[in-house]
Amino acid sequence: MAYPTDRKYTKEHEWITADGTIGITNHAQDSLGDIVFVELPKVGAEIAAGKTFGTVESVKAVSDLYAPVSGIVAAVNDALATSPEQVNKDAHAAWMIKIKVKDPAELNGLLSSTDYDKFVSEEAPH
Amino acid sequence: MSVIEAVPVVRKTALNAVHRQMGAKMVDFNGWDMPVEYPAAIGCGIVNEHMAVRNGVGIFDVSHMGDIRLSGPGALAAVQHISMNDASRLAIGQAQYSALLYPEGTFVDDVIVHRLGEDDYLLVINAGTREKDFNWVHDNTRQFECKVEHLSDDFTQIAIQGPKAVDVLQKLTDADLSAVKFYWVTRGSLCGLKDILLGRTGYTAEDGFEIYIPADEATSARVWYAILEAGKEFGIVPCGLGARNTLRLEGKLPLYGHEISDSINVWEAGLDRFCKIEKPNFIGRAALEKAKAAGLKKTLVGLEMVDRGIARDGYKVLDADGREIGYVTSGSPAPFLKKNIALAYVPPSHAAVGTKLKVEVRAQGVQAQVVPTPFYKRPKKA
Numbered sequence: 001m002a003y004p005t006d007r008k009y010t011k012e013h014e015w016i017t018a019d020g021t022i023g024i025t026n027h028a029q030d031s032l033g034d035i036v037f038v039e040l041p042k043v044g045a046e047i048a049a050g051k052t053f054g055t056v057e058s059v060k061a062v063s064d065l066y067a068p069v070s071g072i073v074a075a076v077n078d079a080l081a082t083s084p085e086q087v088n089k090d091a092h093a094a095w096m097i098k099i100k101v102k103d104p105a106e107l108n109g110l111l112s113s114t115d116y117d118k119f120v121s122e123e124a125p126h
Numbered sequence: 127m128s129v130i131e132a133v134p135v136v137r138k139t140a141l142n143a144v145h146r147q148m149g150a151k152m153v154d155f156n157g158w159d160m161p162v163e164y165p166a167a168i169g170c171g172i173v174n175e176h177m178a179v180r181n182g183v184g185i186f187d188v189s190h191m192g193d194i195r196l197s198g199p200g201a202l203a204a205v206q207h208i209s210m211n212d213a214s215r216l217a218i219g220q221a222q223y224s225a226l227l228y229p230e231g232t233f234v235d236d237v238i239v240h241r242l243g244e245d246d247y248l249l250v251i252n253a254g255t256r257e258k259d260f261n262w263v264h265d266n267t268r269q270f271e272c273k274v275e276h277l278s279d280d281f282t283q284i285a286i287q288g289p290k291a292v293d294v295l296q297k298l299t300d301a302d303l304s305a306v307k308f309y310w311v312t313r314g315s316l317c318g319l320k321d322i323l324l325g326r327t328g329y330t331a332e333d334g335f336e337i338y339i340p341a342d343e344a345t346s347a348r349v350w351y352a353i354l355e356a357g358k359e360f361g362i363v364p365c366g367l368g369a370r371n372t373l374r375l376e377g378k379l380p381l382y383g384h385e386i387s388d389s390i391n392v393w394e395a396g397l398d399r400f401c402k403i404e405k406p407n408f409i410g411r412a413a414l415e416k417a418k419a420a421g422l423k424k425t426l427v428g429l430e431m432v433d434r435g436i437a438r439d440g441y442k443v444l445d446a447d448g449r450e451i452g453y454v455t456s457g458s459p460a461p462f463l464k465k466n467i468a469l470a471y472v473p474p475s476h477a478a479v480g481t482k483l484k485v486e487v488r489a490q491g492v493q494a495q496v497v498p499t500p501f502y503k504r505p506k507k508a
Contacts, residue, residue, distance in 0.1 A: 060172060
């Protein structure tokens, strides 16, 4: 699948836009299966690049969410608390949090859509 | 010096290629490469598969399950010696839930005992315990005049489960399935095969059948696709181990290594009604009599999460004050009940329905409550 070019990606399968909106990728939602629970930080919380900032649970598994870059949480998508299945329906639209990015230069270290696509296809089971 | 390590062999059922062709997500289950769920693109995924079985019909490859046959004049005595239920009550064609026990009264495995003929019994056992079970049965039945055969690799076992399972299977066999009661077996034709064992059993807390066909790939694939085709009008879907687990959990059906194990006894697991302590001696009986007199230290209860949070296998159970008192054996969202449920071992003092407990989820005590089990009971036919 073609990953949107308007954002960057992590090897832990999160995406982040230039304005600090964060979600998980289509590949991530597909691997997880039916998502039933999303636990996110509160507005004002500080998140650190590479550290967990929340949890997503499918019927069968629990997965941590990793912060692509550091920043302060500015908004949380509360709709996911009651309808987490939105992430399965459209992972690239169902954002999780928006952050005020601490150092925009950190974004440069993340994967482009092409690199992420390549990373995922190499990781895929045979 | 060099250490020789056993290379783990991934085992595959005869339907492995079929699962991959259908796009199933595969996982290692007790050394078996098995489908956990099929793709959303064909209407699957754990939730859809689970709901199909509750409302219509689904099929599962359960060929990883093992089979042990005991036959000969001493077969009944042998089965009686190694299993806790009373096999002498079985008519020919009848099956019963039972278990193989250690002398300590704990579990070697749980089994379904089928009486196929006068002196002919088939034990269906778990995938992860195949070799252990066979060795146990073999070693503990030497004194009886009976033949013990390990037939696990001879069969492809397919489960057709759900209220419409009988309608689907009836299209493919000449056996009169309406005459087969739950936990009975029959034999009949199937997709051109003759004399196929058809058991009205399952692990989904739903009506359904488990069929035993020759284990070659061509036959297995042909029958699998024939069932899917026959089930089309009922909305049949292929189901993986993910749905199998959530279905059995809603029905409080135990899973080896979770609710039952070599360190849990029959009374703790609440399987009293399948243990005929009054029958003549069987392995584990003496220890169970002692354990009964001593009283329970822990007991299996059903929990429903009151607050947001999902209990998972191995999570700690806390009392209302936050003291650790037990552990979760199986926990998951329940797709049909639309609740987060769990089975857990707690002291009898905290086992009454309505008791408020907590489950530790990521270092937080999340409110839960003891509820009646099974969580789900299939509706009685009108």
